[in-house]
Amino acid sequence: MSERGEHEVPKVVTDLPGPKAREIIDKDERFLATVTKASPLAVERAQGELVWDVDGNLFLDFASGVSVINIGHCHPKVVRAVQDQAAKVIHFAGTDFYYDVQSRLVERLARVAPGRGERKVFLSNSGTESVEAAIKVSRWSSGRKQFIAFIGAFHGRTQGALSLTCSKRVQRARYFPLVPGVTHIPYAYCYRCPYHLEYPSCGIWCAKILEEVYLDALLPPEEVAAMFFEPVQGEGGYIVPPREFIPELAKICRAHGILTVDDEVQAGMGRTGRMWAVEHFGVDPDIVCMAKSLGSGMPIAATVFRKELDWKQSGAHSSTYGGNCLACSGALATLDVIEEEGVVQQAAKKGEVMRERSEEIKARFENVGDVRGLGMMRALEFVEDRRSKEPAVKLRNDIVSRAFHKGLVLLGCGRSGIRLIPPLTIEERNLERGMDILEESISDAVRDRA
Numbered sequence: 001m002s003e004r005g006e007h008e009v010p011k012v013v014t015d016l017p018g019p020k021a022r023e024i025i026d027k028d029e030r031f032l033a034t035v036t037k038a039s040p041l042a043v044e045r046a047q048g049e050l051v052w053d054v055d056g057n058l059f060l061d062f063a064s065g066v067s068v069i070n071i072g073h074c075h076p077k078v079v080r081a082v083q084d085q086a087a088k089v090i091h092f093a094g095t096d097f098y099y100d101v102q103s104r105l106v107e108r109l110a111r112v113a114p115g116r117g118e119r120k121v122f123l124s125n126s127g128t129e130s131v132e133a134a135i136k137v138s139r140w141s142s143g144r145k146q147f148i149a150f151i152g153a154f155h156g157r158t159q160g161a162l163s164l165t166c167s168k169r170v171q172r173a174r175y176f177p178l179v180p181g182v183t184h185i186p187y188a189y190c191y192r193c194p195y196h197l198e199y200p201s202c203g204i205w206c207a208k209i210l211e212e213v214y215l216d217a218l219l220p221p222e223e224v225a226a227m228f229f230e231p232v233q234g235e236g237g238y239i240v241p242p243r244e245f246i247p248e249l250a251k252i253c254r255a256h257g258i259l260t261v262d263d264e265v266q267a268g269m270g271r272t273g274r275m276w277a278v279e280h281f282g283v284d285p286d287i288v289c290m291a292k293s294l295g296s297g298m299p300i301a302a303t304v305f306r307k308e309l310d311w312k313q314s315g316a317h318s319s320t321y322g323g324n325c326l327a328c329s330g331a332l333a334t335l336d337v338i339e340e341e342g343v344v345q346q347a348a349k350k351g352e353v354m355r356e357r358s359e360e361i362k363a364r365f366e367n368v369g370d371v372r373g374l375g376m377m378r379a380l381e382f383v384e385d386r387r388s389k390e391p392a393v394k395l396r397n398d399i400v401s402r403a404f405h406k407g408l409v410l411l412g413c414g415r416s417g418i419r420l421i422p423p424l425t426i427e428e429r430n431l432e433r434g435m436d437i438l439e440e441s442i443s444d445a446v447r448d449r450a
């Protein structure tokens, strides 16, 4: 079944990009409307943590399709489930009719999602849509119009979700006016504390300020429908808040009848060494958004919420493709694999290896200002020097590029971070190999800039 043991990993055999990749890139650049490409990698096939490009180069994947491939590329169980389903029925509009894979999936998600009591599940196709549904169901059920979100947050790019997103200026520029009613407050980014305080002597002021300043002077709490949060900020820089931050915020929200919306789109599905990142903080959210690794690459997302929040009027929200037959079968197979292969436990264990290796790297290089993460959701933040903490963006980009030329696929995050998100099922020697290549790439980049 596995090809992993048969290969020298990674193995770059052409210039990058190679001739076939170049052709694809040229066509892509001419016709595809996109402005976010990270590396000139034209993939042909992938399995587990291995990726072959069209020129026969073999890469090691530490990006997982932007956190989508937690159980590895093309897991045979997912492939089989989707192929079998495709031979039966591909689409039948689960909004208007019934089928088994959809009803089985929502039953299962209602059971595994974080939170208590009976739940309802709305299915859609992408993270941003799962957030749109959370915006709409929280407004609909509460009759309130305002929202709280965090500086550094990423919740998606459709106009409603974008109104909550506050990660990079470029994502919002020229799209105003956004959906009105969102107030952003600073997140608990201790490495660059917005209040210039130190944990724990700060007393978690970054959470308490919600009650003591915002809800007191700026936002009438009875007009706030929901607070959207990422338990670990993703695109914003893989920022792990202190353990009191989210419980304190949740307590304030509860006291004022403000719903808590937990965005698990990037951090969920075992990535942090728990099934849901919010489990690290002991909070039961009212609404949960999930997508990315839910379908192992089949486009599917879910918004799971307390049953009593459900829309009480037919037609108040819907999606043609949401809960598509193929996507549901991919998600069910993914959940099976996570349970059967102890994937969450694997992430907790291998996450420790990643933590130790990251700490060693930090000790070796002055330009690594901070290393952080939970489980296998880890990042390094690069700085010009540790005193000024000036983001070292060029250095970070150089490291990503050097690693790519050695066969390691990486992605940035935040202003000058590199995220490390290999599939949770990666073989341990490939995990070590990837960390070695990362370290070599940092060493080369630091040496050559000196």
Ligand SMILES: Cc1ncc(COP(=O)(O)O)c(C=O)c1O
Pocket: 126, 127, 128, 129, 131, 154, 155, 156, 157, 230, 234, 235, 263, 264, 265, 266, 267, 291, 292
């Ligand atoms: C936390 C979080 N929420 C929402 C989204 C949006 O997901 P999508 O790109 O599938 O719309 C992302 C995407 O990176 C994300 O990281």
